[in-house]
Amino acid sequence: MGRGTPVVTRTVRLLRAAAVPLALIALTALAGVVLGRVYAGDLLTRLVIGAAVGSVLVSVAARRLPSWLVAPVSVAAMAGWTLWSLRLAANHAELPGGLLEITGDAARNGIPRLLTAMIPVQPTPDTVLVPVVAAWLAGLAGAEVALRTGRVLLGYLPAAGLYVAALYVVGPNAAPAVGVTVAFVAVAAVGLAAPTGTTPSAGDPAADLAPRVRAAVRLRLAASAALGVALVVGLVALLGPVVAGQVDGRPVDPRRYVEPPQVQSLDENPLIRISGWALHPEQKLLDVSTERSGAPLPPPGGAPPEPGTEPGAGPGAQTGVRIRLAVLSDYDGVTWRVGATYRNAGRILPVAAPARDSTVETVRQQITVAELSGRLLPAVATPREVSGARVAYDPASGTLIRPEGLTPGLRYAVTSVEEHPDPNLLASANVPAGEEVARVLRVADGVPDPMRRLATQLAEDNGAPLARALAIEQFLAEHYRVVADAPSGHAYPNLGFFLFGPRGGGGQEGTSEQFAAAFAVLGRLSGLPTRVVVGFRAGGQGPVLAGDAFAWPEVLFDGLGWVPFDPLPRPNEEPRPVEEDFRPTPEDPPPSEAPAPTVEPSASPEPAAAPDGPPSAEGLSTMVVVGGGSGGLLLVVGALLLTLLALRRSLTRTRLERGDPGQRVAGAWREVTDALRLAGRPVGDDLAATEVAAQARQALAEARAGTTRGGASGSATAGGGTPGGGVPGGGVPGAEPAVDELATLLNQVGFAPEAAAADQAARAAEVATAYITDLRSARPWWRRLLWSVHPSPLRQARRSPHSHPRRPPR
Structure with a gap:
């Protein structure tokens, strides 16, 4: 019994000495737990916990060193842990580049990318750098204040500040962290209750104090700790409801104060690039290797397309693969624009659940950029996973950008989920309406009357939404010609000339730009929610040339999502004149024909001849006025x-x-x-x-x-x-x-x-x-x-x- 008593005493002493460091580690780590709720996976939480443990343990191990030497030692250890964390995050996100390049990019852009990242945030080097460094510095500051000076409550301030900052960054993007907050208060109370002083050892004069005095000291320390805990709990209970009443029920989202990644002016309306690409069809833009559901697709010019998939064969008609570049939903009567909100994303992208009864295929592509410029990143719709490039993503349109811009030789891999709606459901599907789709139903002022009358005529005999869309598609495919050197433009005057201009004078012909834009406008005039998509038609393997670029319209159906249409005419088919099927009614009724003269003379008496003589004064004045005027x-x-x-x-x-x-x-x-x-x-x-x-x-x-x-x-x-x-x-x-x-x-x-x-x-x-x-x-x-x-x-x-x-x- 006598021998066991010193062992127990030493254990108790160790536990008492470790109470404050363990509390600091737990408080700092809980900030990582709170922030990790908006991250994908638990990698960030583990890295923050490691930073908390490392920073506090370095301070504990260096307690006997001079105070001025602890900070450099701890910062050196922080640098090593941070570099290891960045490399781990880069491998997890499959990002290319060396460690120095990754670190420099993360240091320059860590804070804005963290605040503009898509929820859930992918743990990439630029989104883990700031939390890891902040956790290490908070642990270092708290440990030095609490352990070296003995002021535990003051040492809690860095961890508490880090915790509040994590709550602010999360904002309304996660459920309230009630349980984690209770755990934070409990750990802080335990750390305050533990004595920070050391028990006098044998030979120390303090050891000769009477047991009664030592008991009094312990009682005083325990009372002080209990009083401190009671004071903290009381203040929280008293001021908590008052403070909560002054704060909005929904947390502030700091992302609204930071501008997300933007596209260049070149990419805001890529529809105007169609005509330029058509004039240089041999320009190489991409190299693509595609696998659909594990089976490689034939190269361009290989196996012929299945019946019904050639252009103009109906909704969703296509040859090979459609690689989407941009989705344009906003039209002001002059220009179609992207209008997307891109958020920094990681390797895994959020994908909505597929529509009911739709056939889903997985498409995997390896894409190498050649001469394509801008920031828009081509991919088959809808991308689910991207590796090899850091991207920003717009979930509403399912499109990607590379914020740094495209460069020749850039190579990345995309895994996409391609949906094909059930044709039986499509025939009876309705289209949505209301504020949710007002953006893709909006028709800008200034629509030419002939265009409005054409839309009315096409919708008169076609009640169902699909029938209306097919009528517009068929009308454009049968009456207009594709011309590679047609001038660019899709404003109302351009579309009016395309639809009704003189044949042989530049009218009734255009590129896919005019076909897609005209379909979208006529569709909106008919009550269909439409948008225009710009992309490339390519085979499974080989280069994608500028001549493969084209635009197509899409219509939104209830429960089925966006369905593509192809209004381009079939090859080698001569278009019919527009006048055969569309005769615009004149605005004013034509004058009635003059009545045929009667055979018998009129019975009305002829006016009496004016008497001879000089004209009257009234007649003279009239002649003078008329002649002079x-x-x-x-x-x-x-x-x-x-x-x-x-x-x-x-x-x-x-x-x-x-x-x-x-x-x-x-x-x-x-x-x-x-x-x-x-x-x-x-x-x-x-x-x-x-x-x-x-x-x-x-x-x-x-x-x-x-x-x-x-x-x-x-x-x-x-x-x-x-x-x-x-x-x-x-x-x-x-x-x-x-x-x-x-x-x-x-x-x-x-x-x-x-x-x-x-x-x-x-x-x-x-x-x-x-x-x-x-x-x-x-x-x-x-x-x-x-x-x-x-x-x-x-x-x-x-x-x-x-x-x-x-x-x-x-």
Whole structure:
């Protein structure tokens, strides 16, 4: 018994000495438990617990060292634990790169990425760095204050601050941490109740104190600890309800104060990139290797598609695999935009439960970026797992971005869940309505009346939503033609020209941009929630070229989700004229036909003849007023026309003859664009100079063709009276290089205005004058009369003052 007593005494002493360090470890670790509720898995919780244990144990082991030496030793140990944690998190997320690169990226972006990460947060290096470092520093500060100075309550402050910060970061994204908070208070009370002093050892003068004195000291320490605990509990009970009443019932989410990752302006509307890709179809954008449900797909040009999967064969028609790049849900009558909210995500992405009775396939892809630019990351819908690249994800659209941007050689793997709805359910499915889908039902103001009437006509005989969608799809596929060099644009005027413009004059043809945008707008006018998707049609293996890029519309059905449609025409099928199936009703009723003359004379008496003699005063005044008014009106009109003619000629001389050579070249180009506008072929600001030159050649060729068919004598041009003479060389072949030459001069001036020479400016004026003369001469005679006095160039000059172009005009 005598020998066992010292052992028990030493055990009690050790437990008393370890009570405060254990309490500090537990309090710091509980902050990691609270924060780990919004993380996927338990990796973060384990790393924070390790940081809590390591920081407190280093302080305990270094108690005999000078106080100034403890912090450097602990920080060195923290660096080792942090680096190991970052490497573990990088391996867990399958992120490429060395440890130094990963650490630098996490240090620069740790806090914003933590606050913009998607819930549940994936434990990646940038989302674990801040919690691990904060836990270590809190444990270090608390241990030094509580153990070295003996002020336990003050030593609890760093752990308590870390706990409050964890609660704030979690916000409303998890259930209230009631149980963890109770455990935090209990551990703090136990640590306060434990004595921090050491029991006097043998030989110590304090050991000679009478047992009664030692008992009194213990009683005083116990009373002080009990009083401290009672005081803390009392304050919590007293002030807790008051503080809770002043706080909103729903915690504040700090994520609303931090801007999430954004796409570039290039990616905000990738629909306009379709036409540019169509002009360079051989440009290599991606390399793709695909497996669907474990079986590799055939390469492009391999096995033919199954019947009913070719373009235009119905909803969801496709060849090979559709790789989705962007989803555009917002339309303001001018531009379709992405409008997504991207959150930093890890390797595993949240995926909603599949729709009822849908066939689900797993698609795995290895994608290598070649010449695709921007931040949008291509993937088959809907991605579930991404490795090899750090991504941000928008759950509403199921699209990905890489915040750092795409770079050639970037290689990543995507596992997607592809759904195929049951056709039997689709035929009877309804479409949702209400505030939840108002965004994809919104129709901006300014819809052209013919477009609205067309949507009404297509919806009249098709009541079911699927029937309406198929009617729009069939109408577009049967009446319009796909043309690779069609100009970009999907605003209301562009879509109106695409749907109802003259065949042979650029109307009723376009790229998939116009087909998808027209379907989406007509669908919304018919009550269908629609959106536009931009992506690529590719085979299972091999490169994805710019010519594989296309856009398609999707319709939202109740219980089935978004269903793709394909309004593109079938290959080698000649479209029917729109007029065969759509005849817009005139806004005003036509005048009634004049009645046929009767055979018998009218029975009404003829008016009596006026007596001979001078006219009356009333008749004279009327004639004078009418005659004087007509003459005055003619004088005013003549003066106005002469003024317009003088202003137009002055504007032309200013553009072609005044200023430095760069300004004169730009002025010659403005003369050409004004001429195209006067000819009814305005060019958009989004077109490059070479695209405008191509449109100018097309406008001149069509004008000549129309003049030739009409037999008009105005086809003689300024080139000596020959049909093609406006530009040296004569004929269309001679006119085309001259417009291209002017576009080339303009691009040179745009990049180096000071390098333009006087002979280049003279050549630009010569080409512009010849082209305008040729284009004007091909117009009808009455349009040629109005050409020189039309005020449109004056208005355009007022909006765009004459200046050096800082870049090639578009």
